[in-house]
Amino acid sequence: MNKAALSLLLIFVSVSSAFGKYVPKGGKRIPQTLSRGWGDQLIWAQTYEEALYWSRSRNKPLMVVFHLDDCPHSQGLKKAFAEDNEIQRTLDEDFVVLNLMYETTDSHLSPDGQYVPRILFVDPAMTVRADINGRYSNRMYAYEPSDNKLLLSNMKKAKKLLKSEL
Amino acid sequence: MNKAALSLLLIFVSVSSAFGKYVPKGGKRIPQTLSRGWGDQLIWAQTYEEALYWSRSRNKPLMVVFHLDDCPHSQGLKKAFAEDNEIQRTLDEDFVVLNLMYETTDSHLSPDGQYVPRILFVDPAMTVRADINGRYSNRMYAYEPSDNKLLLSNMKKAKKLLKSEL
Numbered sequence: 001m002n003k004a005a006l007s008l009l010l011i012f013v014s015v016s017s018a019f020g021k022y023v024p025k026g027g028k029r030i031p032q033t034l035s036r037g038w039g040d041q042l043i044w045a046q047t048y049e050e051a052l053y054w055s056r057s058r059n060k061p062l063m064v065v066f067h068l069d070d071c072p073h074s075q076g077l078k079k080a081f082a083e084d085n086e087i088q089r090t091l092d093e094d095f096v097v098l099n100l101m102y103e104t105t106d107s108h109l110s111p112d113g114q115y116v117p118r119i120l121f122v123d124p125a126m127t128v129r130a131d132i133n134g135r136y137s138n139r140m141y142a143y144e145p146s147d148n149k150l151l152l153s154n155m156k157k158a159k160k161l162l163k164s165e166l
Numbered sequence: 167m168n169k170a171a172l173s174l175l176l177i178f179v180s181v182s183s184a185f186g187k188y189v190p191k192g193g194k195r196i197p198q199t200l201s202r203g204w205g206d207q208l209i210w211a212q213t214y215e216e217a218l219y220w221s222r223s224r225n226k227p228l229m230v231v232f233h234l235d236d237c238p239h240s241q242g243l244k245k246a247f248a249e250d251n252e253i254q255r256t257l258d259e260d261f262v263v264l265n266l267m268y269e270t271t272d273s274h275l276s277p278d279g280q281y282v283p284r285i286l287f288v289d290p291a292m293t294v295r296a297d298i299n300g301r302y303s304n305r306m307y308a309y310e311p312s313d314n315k316l317l318l319s320n321m322k323k324a325k326k327l328l329k330s331e332l
Contacts, residue, residue, distance in 0.1 A: 021256070022251040028207065029206075029209075032200040032209070047266065069207065
């Protein structure tokens with residue numbers, strides 16, 4: 001192809017894409033992901049209802065991560081969490097995962113308040129595992145970036161299902 | 167850079183990325199998006215709670231789209247919906263948007279059943295607009311790919327807020 005033809009093709013492509021798809025006034029946006037940076041390779045549930053359904057039907061415990069984009073503690077934990085391959089692999093293989101930036105209507109998911117970051121486990125029998133907590137007595141379900149080992153050990157606890165004998 | 171150095175660099179990059187990030191056994195996955203194909207340029211709420219909060223605080227009506235990946239009617243509507251620039255622009259500028267593959271616990275969102283595809287509008291005053299419906303009497307909130315004009319006219323109805331006089 002000669003240069004003139006290539007230029008024409010490029011003009012055609014940019015014109016047709018400008019007319020072909022809606023572009024917001026502020027410019028094209030990167031599509032939001034369900035992972036929100038907590039593990040792009042995991043299959044995230046979108047809502048608590050969906051997550052509970054998956055947990056029951058697959059008989060896998062559910063991990064719910066509450067976080068906020070403008071919270072530096074959430075951001076720090078997210079980085080450590082997303083980069084820890086053992087956490088990611090275990091979640092992918094043995095858990096249902098949900099991350100939320102808004103609270104649900106289920107108060108069992110905030111046993112000691114609605115702070116972030118906060119990680120709760122839910123058994124497939126739909127019991128919130130308030131017994132599985134981090135190291136801070138005033139914010140029982142908070143974790144720090146350096147708490148990955150504790151989080152992994154808590155994930156092992158969550159894998160021992162409450163009604164596994166049934 | 168010569169070819170040998172380039173090859174070494176490529177090997178280094180692939181090795182470090184193989185060790186650097188968790189990759190599922192079945193191979194790398196494309197991260198899921200919140201749009202799920204209904205408009206990558208729109209800012210989608212993740213949950214109904216989040217959507218209601220945005221709707222109230224921004225005083226914009228909420229559109230909720232119920233759909234399923236394995237439903238050909240949902241897929242057909244999705245294509246027409248995502249490709250219609252007037253729908254996309256209006257939603258981006260004047261609405262809060264939410265698409266769900268799982269039902270919520272709010273029965274007001276299923277006035278005549280839980281079929282898909284189904285589109286409901288919610289006023290910022292948190293009233294589900296059961297008065298805004300499509301053309302099918304047995305499935306009042308269903309739309310077909312050819313119903314874009316009706317959908318746009320319904321969006322205009324939804325923009326006339328119930329309590330706009332307040």
